[in-house]
Amino acid sequence: ARSFLLTVLLLNLSLVCAQCDQLVDWAVWDDFTDSTSTGTIATDGGPVSVTMSANYEFNSTSSIYGYSNFNGFNGPLPPNTTTPRTTWSAGENGETTMCFSEPVANPVLLFSSLGASNQPVTLEFSHMYATVFAGNGMLYPDNQTIIGEEGYTILVFPGMHECVTIYSSTPEYYTNITWGLNPPLFDVLITGPGQDCA
Numbered sequence: 001a002r003s004f005l006l007t008v009l010l011l012n013l014s015l016v017c018a019q020c021d022q023l024v025d026w027a028v029w030d031d032f033t034d035s036t037s038t039g040t041i042a043t044d045g046g047p048v049s050v051t052m053s054a055n056y057e058f059n060s061t062s063s064i065y066g067y068s069n070f071n072g073f074n075g076p077l078p079p080n081t082t083t084p085r086t087t088w089s090a091g092e093n094g095e096t097t098m099c100f101s102e103p104v105a106n107p108v109l110l111f112s113s114l115g116a117s118n119q120p121v122t123l124e125f126s127h128m129y130a131t132v133f134a135g136n137g138m139l140y141p142d143n144q145t146i147i148g149e150e151g152y153t154i155l156v157f158p159g160m161h162e163c164v165t166i167y168s169s170t171p172e173y174y175t176n177i178t179w180g181l182n183p184p185l186f187d188v189l190i191t192g193p194g195q196d197c198a
Helices: 001-022
Strands: 025-033 038-043 047-055 058-060 083-086 092-104 107-114 123-126 130-134 139-140 145-148 153-154 160-170 175-181
Touching: 025 058, 025 083, 025 153, 038 175, 047 175, 092 107, 092 175, 107 145, 107 160, 139 153, 145 153
Parallel strands: none
Antiparallel strands: 025 038, 025 175, 038 047, 047 092, 058 083, 083 175, 092 160, 107 153, 107 175, 123 145, 123 160, 130 153, 139 145
């Protein structure tokens, strides 16, 4: 029973780690209206839309600030075009939610210019993340919190998700964010009789 559990755990870990070097399909954003925006992610299974909404107003920039800071990422970067620009400006009790048009596996989230020098911004997530790219200016105190001081990072949220919410408490000048989907390398099917773990 213990070897079965260890095998399942190792398979799950290798699936998350395997995502690091995979092709990421990134969102193309449009339709910005005050506190919402919609993006479309072209996948092999057809387009998936992602809607970003917040309890404050946000807009966009025509490109991703500090784009070259992601050059060490093992995979394609998002298009350096129109991207959501958030200020986390609700301050305390800020909420930014991203929902996909269908449940998706292992969504990927890019942050560019999170916080500023000597003005850190702390974000908490509704789901646990793993770091796919750890750029400059970032701290990762636990698997649901990040802190940026002019930070650059890419996170993956392992598992199936329909929505992910970001909780913010510190407004700032702006952060670019965008979502992608990272198709798994292969499907894992575990079959066989159930095991008693006692």
